[in-house]
Amino acid sequence: MSVVFVKARFVGQATRFLDRDDKTQLGRKETLANMFDWNALDQKVCATIAEYEELDRTKSLSVVAISETMEIDIDEAVDAITDGGNDRGVDALFIDDRDGKNDIHIFQTKCVGDFSKSKNNFPSSEIDKLASFLVDLTGHDNDALASTNSLLKAKISDALEVLKEANATITVHFVGNTAPLIDTELKRVRTAFSRYKAIEFRMHDLDALSDFFLEKESRL
Secondary structure, eight states, rough: OOOHHHHHHHHTTTOOEHHHHHHHTTTOOOOOOOHHHHHHHHHHHHHHHHHOOOOOOOOOOOOOHHHHTOOOOOHHHHTTTTTTOOOOOSEEEEOOOGOOOOEEEEEEEOOOSSSSGSBEEEOOOTTHHHHHOOOOTTTTTTHHHHHHHHHHHHHHHHHHHHHHHEEEEEEEEEEEBBBOOOOOHHHHHHHHHTTTEEEEEEEEEHHHHHHHHHHHHHHH
């Protein structure tokens, strides 16, 4: 099947970005992250580094987020990591083929080192780089994709096969132990990705990520 088929699949479907308004619609109140949130997430990040010495803080945060949001084990999440030189802004790529799905999940992660910096908004410096990657991926531009690192290259090969399927989808996840993207940057993201009407976007900030662990503790 051709890329033209994939593009046709994408036409007429709704682009979605889970921002503040979406959180309210989903029944989640908008709150400011605090030290409890930071500690809950940071303890998990540090524990993951202790178990997987090859991970730095950013990669560990990616792994934690992937494991919780995708509901997979830590080993599978570690395998999804593509962060490094020539990663095109893609810190991890996970393909969900469970139950007949063909869902490509792309993660871009930003990690700060202490709570005082967690009040900063998620940086948008690599949004354009990620947008360029999506152009090349959905356009099947093998020459451009060939410049990526070996970890990402292997994932790209699998993703290109997935994009041949009629039910293929792409979700871009922005992950940070910070505040979310500011409104002006949310608008820039929507503009940058507006041509991809089937792509869904999700923002996982400190407040959202910590809930995974605070809610678990509350059930103990």
